[in-house]
Amino acid sequence: MSVVTDPARPAVVEAPGKPPARRRGSFGFNTVSPREKVVRYVLLAFVLLITIGPFLWQLSTSLKGSGEDIYTRIPRLLPAQPTFDHYKEVTDTIPVWDYARNSLVVAVLVVGGNVIGASLAGFAISRLQFRGRKIVLGLFLATLVLPGEVTIISQYVTVREFGLANTLFGVALPGMIGALNVLLMYNAFRALPLEVDQAAIVDGANAWQRFVYVGLPSVRGTISVIAIFAFIGAWDDFLWPLIVLTDPNKYTLTVGLQYLSGTFSNNPRLIAAGTMIAFIPIVIVFATLQRFFFKGVEEGAVKG
């Protein structure tokens, strides 16, 4: 993607001999007064405390030693006797690693299915002329008004009839090509000018080559947003695996955590350790990929 400077918003140029900031209330919009800066950072820090605080508190609880009073009225964020014992105890008592592996299997299937299925369909609907195209598009749009929970019971019946009840594949299957993702890909491919296609046709490219060499490279932002959301959605999903899976060996992390919280309800340290095992991987995934995510957002992939 090339960098286009919006003429209405010229890029900030830090001129060395810049005149001092204009008087109060009428700052240039690319400069921030020192006072505004302080106010903004104070507010940012406050919101940070609210959003991240609970996670830090849980992390701290999970690391506090068994002899440490975790119920004290004066909260201590830093553990006095830091220990990883609770992580060991949780993983020894409950097959948390198996749950994590199950979640990963489901998430990988869902990501793969959506990236492939949605980009193929999105490309065909937006860039190829065919009879019934409008109807196909309409069908995908129509399903958006239907919350997934409404059909979850009959979806379970379908999966059961395929013989996939109580299997990880059954958990992954219905979500492997989401209608919303098809529409997002449709939107992304549509942004590409038709002339590009025509040029490729003149050069003798067939539909597949236009998809691989012309289409795909220009929608990488949207693909990464779909991949990230599909991964997070599958990893975090709770209701669907709870309905499909009955065998504790096949639990995904979220279902397993619920089971764990029932087992260890008297020891918050162990529950905290379990939640951290489920939480940390997704945070790492998101933190590493966040720049693709925010770039995709700017390209308009999230606008709904």
Add this chain to the structure above:
Amino acid sequence: MRYHRWFTPWVLVIPALAWLLVFNLWPSINTVILSFTNARPIGGGHFVGLKNFEALLHDEQLRWALLNSVIYMVVCLPFLTVLPLLLAVLVEKKLPGITFFRTAFYTPVVASAVVVALIWQWILDDRGLVNGMAEKLGFISGPLPFLSDQWLLLLSAISLTIWKGLGYYMIIYLAALGNVGRELHEAAAVDGAGPFRRFVHITIPGVRGTMILISILISVSALRVFSELFILSGGKGGPGGRDNSVVMLIQQYSQGFEGNLGYASALSIVLFFVTVVPMLVLARLNRRGAEA
């Protein structure tokens, strides 16, 4: 003139279309069919006519669930339409380190509802952080039963939903703010409008469409709530099952030997109509607002 064989588009579209038919369209039809049967989670079942729908009318738990859903929606709506917009304005300006803050504010969205509900369960525990600090500061003499009182439990779940949703709607607003003309802000500033007036008269009208979209998203997701209430109530739906949501009831009837997929399907149909109402109302508001 076409530059591909007639079947090429279909080859590309067929997988997605198959999924749509098998996992969206067929289940929607099948939900209606199932709702007239007494199908069991293990299989089998036969036609029972309108029996499930009659049972709905006398289901006290469903009445509570619907009331809870409406409360959930009414409380979530104002908070989640306004607070994320303020947050988006706060993180819009590209200050040093702003990416860190944006990512951090988004973290609760990325975390599973199960994870955050377990974290809140601990914070709201009788001996947890909130009760401990409130007692220490002398606001309360005994712990508040956040997780065992019918209304406090509902309120706790609502606050959790709001907290978890902030970052999600913030990002949608952030994308919309990018389209609000900066010249308007500059012109207003030159005319002497302060940040507050610019927010009310430029930012809010500029993101109006997004605001309607977000209100629809909030309403529908509030009516579909499951994980927060399920985990905070320990899977029991609160005292006497009065803190269930409609989806929690659907889940309860979906399994076990006493499960009844027919009744669960009838509940699903109720859920469908409940979620369609706010969509229609807000879409109508949108049209009227656009005409004005």
